[in-house]
Every structure is written in structure tokens, then in C-alpha cells.
Amino acid sequence: MKALTWQGLEKVEVKSVPDPAIQQPTDAIVRVTSTAICGSDLHLYGVLAPYLHPDDVLGHEFMGIVEEVGSAVENLKPGDRVVVPFTISCGHCFACSKGLYSQCDTTRDHEQDNGAALFGYTSLYGRVPGGQAELVRVPHADFGPVKLPHELPDERFLYLSDILPTAWQGVEWAATPDGGTLAVLGLGPVGQLAIRSAHRQGVQRILAVDLVDERLALARASGAETVDVRDVDDVAQALRDLTDGHGPESVVDAVGMEAHGNPVAEKVIGATTRLPKPLARKAIETVGIDRLDALHTAIDAVQRGGTVSLSGVYGGMASPMPLMQMFDKGITMRMGQCHVQQWTDGLLAVALEDDDPMGLETLATHHVPLDEAADAYRMFQKKDDGCIKVVLKP
Ligand SMILES: NC(=O)c1ccc[n+]([C@@H]2O[C@H](COP(=O)([O-])OP(=O)(O)OC[C@H]3O[C@@H](n4cnc5c(N)ncnc54)[C@H](O)[C@@H]3O)[C@@H](O)[C@H]2O)c1
Ligand SMILES: [Zn+2]
Ligand SMILES: [Zn+2]
Structure with a gap:
């Protein structure tokens, strides 16, 4: 599959990488239909470069269609449309049971003593390949992904992954x-x-x-x-x-x-x-x-x-x-990092309101093919061409 990879300081490249596969019974594979570039990606692109490795797959704001589920994932089936929170949480540990999902004890790196694993945040947060890709392995899919109706454009829901909550x-x-x-x-x-x-x-x-x-x-x-x-x-x-x-x-x-x-x-x-x-x-x-x-x-x-x-x-x-x-x-x-799932139910209801009161559909100024992601990173970082938010389409 194709994915956006980090290659060096302020250098990213769309490359062919191996397709992800189910590794745990609680995993799912999602085929990405939309994925956004975030201000947090710019930290990895620039100032946090010393923590990255060539070929790290970036991206933590994504949604798509479930392609495959592990044997323990009962809430999803292939064909479901989902948006995936950027924080990876198990839903039942000490922290999750208090609603502190971005501190999930199951996914956080105890050795580094960091918070919950995050998609596309490389060795800093759990080494989980990100969502600026055609396919993503979603750990703890029995808890994380938010099921969506098949109506309405992706942009209504995409930001439930991160920036809206x-x-x-x-x-x-x-x-x-x-x-x-x-x-x-x-x-x-x-x-x-x-x-x-x-x-x-x-x-x-x-x-x-x-x-x-x-x-x-x-x-x-x-x-x-x-x-x-x-x-x-x-x-x-x-x-x-x-x-x-x-x-x-x-x-x-x-x-x-x-x-x-x-x-x-x-x-x-x-x-x-x-x-x-x-x-x-x-x-x-x-x-x-x-x-x-x-x-x-x-x-x-x-x-x-x-x-x-x-x-x-x-x-x-x-x-x-x-x-x-x-x-x-x-x-x-x-x-702190957002406890995404604390806010999901209320914000999904807002996203579904008829007149799109938060203007979610029109927030993105640029919609570009994943292949053009390297230019899009540059544009978003430099704020060229009136760029406020970029949505990539794999
Ligand atoms: N806590 C979380 O869970 C979480 C989640 C997503 C994003 N973030 C963070 O939120 C921040 C914003 O994200 P974004 O996607 O909107 O990024 P962005 O880079 O597009 O926005 C930052 C804005 O700050 C402006 N700015 C720079 N210096 C300023 C100053 N001195 N005074 C006022 N404005 C200034 C820039 O012009 C820019 O418009 C980033 O640090 C990102 O990492 C945090
Ligand atoms: Zn983000
Ligand atoms: Zn947990």
C-alpha cells in the first residue's frame, strides 16, 4: 500500500510499504477514505525530528471503511464506516475506567513513562504506524473506532478523530x-x-x-x-x-x-x-x-x-x-492530550445536526490526493495559499 513516511528533517515522502495485518484479536484493518494533516504532525516534521526514524508512517486523524476485524472485535464488521480517535485506549484499564483515555495504562509505554499510544506518533508514543496511508491497523478496535452512518461527507466526521474533541x-x-x-x-x-x-x-x-x-x-x-x-x-x-x-x-x-x-x-x-x-x-x-x-x-x-x-x-x-x-x-x-472518547457521543450528535452548526464540512481549505502529501505538509507548515486545514484522499 501507499503511505506517507518521514524521511528526515522537514522531509516526508509517499512510498510503497507492506500492507498492515491483524496482529491481535482486538485489531481491525481500516481502509482510509480521508486523513488530515494536524499541527501536531508539524512538530514531528520539524522540532521533534530527533525522535523519528526513516520510513515511520505518520498521521493520526483518519476515517474509513472497516476491511477486516480480529476475532475479539464484536462491535464492528467489514463495510462499517468509522472514524478513529488518535489516542489508542483499551477502554477498561485503571485510567480508562476513570475516563482518562489518553493515559490508558494498557497502551502507554511504561518504560518511557509516556501517556497512551497514539497513531503515527512514532517512538514517542507507542510506535504505531499512522493513518496517512491507504490502510491502517487499528489496535483495540473493540473500543476505539466510532461507527458512523453512511450518509454525509467524510469532513463532517473526520475531526472527531482529534481536533474537534x-x-x-x-x-x-x-x-x-x-x-x-x-x-x-x-x-x-x-x-x-x-x-x-x-x-x-x-x-x-x-x-x-x-x-x-x-x-x-x-x-x-x-x-x-x-x-x-x-x-x-x-x-x-x-x-x-x-x-x-x-x-x-x-x-x-x-x-x-x-x-x-x-x-x-x-x-x-x-x-x-x-x-x-x-x-x-x-x-x-x-x-x-x-x-x-x-x-x-x-x-x-x-x-x-x-x-x-x-x-x-x-x-x-x-x-x-x-x-x-x-x-x-x-x-x-x-x-494534556485529549481524552477523545469522553466527548465523542456529544460531538457526534453535533456533527449529525442538519445545518452543520460547527462548519465542519467547510473547515478544510485543501483536499488533495495522498500522493501530493509532501507538498501539502510544506504548504500547511508555511501557511501558503490560504491553507488552514488539509484533507488527504488516499
Ligand atoms: N492536546 C491535544 O490533544 C492536541 C490535539 C491536536 C492538536 N494539538 C496541538 O494544538 C496546537 C494547534 O494545532 P493546529 O492544528 O491548530 O496547528 P497550527 O500550527 O495550524 O496552528 C497554530 C497557530 O498558532 C499561530 N501562532 C503561532 N505563534 C503564535 C503566537 N505567538 N501567538 C498567537 N498565535 C500564534 C500560528 O500562526 C497558527 O495559526 C498544536 O500545538 C498541536 O500540536 C493538541
Ligand atoms: Zn491532530
Ligand atoms: Zn486503557
């Missing part, structure tokens, strides 16, 4: 009080769906921050007031100015470790990822790789006693944090 959880965890203001930093696909989730959750005032014209415009079209990073000296101050000097009660950081805004950090990180792998890994683990611009803005901007919710992924072990400010302001922080 991620955005929804980010907003829930930001816990904006009644009548309060939520700031969303970063207006990529996650930030856009965070704004739409916030409306759905009853948040009345949303301030949205980015530095890309079409992303700002799309946020405005969803009813947010925008702050353009390029127009202000100090984003946190701009957010305070818009909230009577107090700052928003809640902030979602939907940017993550590759934030723009600190040219020195960008150079250091760029140099780190080009070191020989063991040295680069050591540097990442001991020096910190994160560009913390958005996170520090969130902490600075949030109202005293408010909440910062991180949807954006951070990865450095020693990234400096303004603990004095965090403690003094008495802020609450929540973060």
Missing part, C-alpha cells in the same frame, strides 16, 4: 465563568474549532489572537474579536486593554511549542534539531525546546485567579516557566 476539551477546561471572556491564542484548525466550541458552550465574548490574515478573518466570521500579533507590541496588554484592564478570565493556548515571536529561541531550536540524534535528544530533554511565546502570553494575560488551558503541545523537560507570576496570580492550568 481537542478544541472542545480545551474550552471546557478553560472554564470561562458566566458572562466572562475567553481568549483563544492560535487560530489554526484547533483554535477555529475552539471558538466554535466556545459559542456552543455559551461563552459570550471571545478574543482571538494570531498573525495570519485568513485565520484572523475566519475567527471574525465565527463571531470572535481579533488581535493581530503583528499590530501590537504586547499581546497580553492588548488583551487587558480589551477587558477593562483585568485580562480575560480564561485563555486557551492553541499554539504550542512552535510559537512565533522569539527569534532567538527559533534559532536555537532550529540548530538543536540539526544536531546528531543522541545529542539533539539530550538537548531537548535537558535544555527545553519549546518556544514559549504563546504560553507566556497566556499566563501574563489571564485575569488574576483565572484559568489557562493548554491544547497546544509542549515537549521540553526544562522549559523555563514564570512560576512566581503563576503562583502570585493564583491561576489554574489544565493541559
Whole structure:
């Protein structure tokens, strides 16, 4: 089959690789009909390169048709249409029984002491080949895949794999009080769906921050007031100015470790990822790789006693944090990979609503054949051609 493989720093290639096969009775094989590129894939493409190996198959947002099931999978049959959560969870361990699916004790790598295995996240999260491919082996298919009706286009459901529950959880965890203001930093696909989730959750005032014209415009079209990073000296101050000097009660950081805004950090990180792998890994683990611009803005901007919710992924072990400010302001922080299945039932119902109230069908700006995935990664990373979300069609 064909699959998108990692080949080197900012180098991916669609190649022929062996077809996956059932390995465990709880596996299924899914033939992929749509698979998206995520901001998280960009971390693997760039800054996390020292953890990858040539021919790693990427991709964790995918849906398709069940081709084959293992003997213990009773809930699915060949021909079923499914979307697959990016976190691989067993559904019955200590963590899963508390609903903490992204901490699944069965699939997580105990040796590395990491959270649940993730599709297409290479040696960092369980070495499970990803979904930017014609076929995928889905472990724990007796629990993970979400069965879908055969009507409606793929784009209605595809984002249930990751960015819709991620955005929804980010907003829930930001816990904006009644009548309060939520700031969303970063207006990529996650930030856009965070704004739409916030409306759905009853948040009345949303301030949205980015530095890309079409992303700002799309946020405005969803009813947010925008702050353009390029127009202000100090984003946190701009957010305070818009909230009577107090700052928003809640902030979602939907940017993550590759934030723009600190040219020195960008150079250091760029140099780190080009070191020989063991040295680069050591540097990442001991020096910190994160560009913390958005996170520090969130902490600075949030109202005293408010909440910062991180949807954006951070990865450095020693990234400096303004603990004095965090403690003094008495802020609450929540973060982590999304517990996808906690939100699936509610969000599937939203996706099925007649008028597509979250605009899922129209979020993707680019639909391209899997063969063109390498160009699509470049375009999404550079935000060329108005690119906001790419859906690949194997
Ligand atoms: N927690 C989870 O389970 C989970 C799941 C999916 C994605 N994510 C993470 O969410 C983040 C966003 O994902 P995405 O697909 O929307 O990615 P994206 O790269 O398209 O979006 C990031 C946006 O942030 C903007 N940005 C950069 N620096 C900024 C700054 N200093 N201030 C404000 N905006 C800035 C960029 O212009 C871009 O529009 C990524 O870090 C991704 O890894 C987390
Ligand atoms: Zn994703
Ligand atoms: Zn589990």
C-alpha cells in the first residue's frame, strides 16, 4: 500500500510499504477514505525530528471503511464506516475506567513513562504506524473506532478523530465563568474549532489572537474579536486593554511549542534539531525546546485567579516557566492530550445536526490526493495559499 513516511528533517515522502495485518484479536484493518494533516504532525516534521526514524508512517486523524476485524472485535464488521480517535485506549484499564483515555495504562509505554499510544506518533508514543496511508491497523478496535452512518461527507466526521474533541476539551477546561471572556491564542484548525466550541458552550465574548490574515478573518466570521500579533507590541496588554484592564478570565493556548515571536529561541531550536540524534535528544530533554511565546502570553494575560488551558503541545523537560507570576496570580492550568472518547457521543450528535452548526464540512481549505502529501505538509507548515486545514484522499 501507499503511505506517507518521514524521511528526515522537514522531509516526508509517499512510498510503497507492506500492507498492515491483524496482529491481535482486538485489531481491525481500516481502509482510509480521508486523513488530515494536524499541527501536531508539524512538530514531528520539524522540532521533534530527533525522535523519528526513516520510513515511520505518520498521521493520526483518519476515517474509513472497516476491511477486516480480529476475532475479539464484536462491535464492528467489514463495510462499517468509522472514524478513529488518535489516542489508542483499551477502554477498561485503571485510567480508562476513570475516563482518562489518553493515559490508558494498557497502551502507554511504561518504560518511557509516556501517556497512551497514539497513531503515527512514532517512538514517542507507542510506535504505531499512522493513518496517512491507504490502510491502517487499528489496535483495540473493540473500543476505539466510532461507527458512523453512511450518509454525509467524510469532513463532517473526520475531526472527531482529534481536533474537534481537542478544541472542545480545551474550552471546557478553560472554564470561562458566566458572562466572562475567553481568549483563544492560535487560530489554526484547533483554535477555529475552539471558538466554535466556545459559542456552543455559551461563552459570550471571545478574543482571538494570531498573525495570519485568513485565520484572523475566519475567527471574525465565527463571531470572535481579533488581535493581530503583528499590530501590537504586547499581546497580553492588548488583551487587558480589551477587558477593562483585568485580562480575560480564561485563555486557551492553541499554539504550542512552535510559537512565533522569539527569534532567538527559533534559532536555537532550529540548530538543536540539526544536531546528531543522541545529542539533539539530550538537548531537548535537558535544555527545553519549546518556544514559549504563546504560553507566556497566556499566563501574563489571564485575569488574576483565572484559568489557562493548554491544547497546544509542549515537549521540553526544562522549559523555563514564570512560576512566581503563576503562583502570585493564583491561576489554574489544565493541559494534556485529549481524552477523545469522553466527548465523542456529544460531538457526534453535533456533527449529525442538519445545518452543520460547527462548519465542519467547510473547515478544510485543501483536499488533495495522498500522493501530493509532501507538498501539502510544506504548504500547511508555511501557511501558503490560504491553507488552514488539509484533507488527504488516499
Ligand atoms: N492536546 C491535544 O490533544 C492536541 C490535539 C491536536 C492538536 N494539538 C496541538 O494544538 C496546537 C494547534 O494545532 P493546529 O492544528 O491548530 O496547528 P497550527 O500550527 O495550524 O496552528 C497554530 C497557530 O498558532 C499561530 N501562532 C503561532 N505563534 C503564535 C503566537 N505567538 N501567538 C498567537 N498565535 C500564534 C500560528 O500562526 C497558527 O495559526 C498544536 O500545538 C498541536 O500540536 C493538541
Ligand atoms: Zn491532530
Ligand atoms: Zn486503557
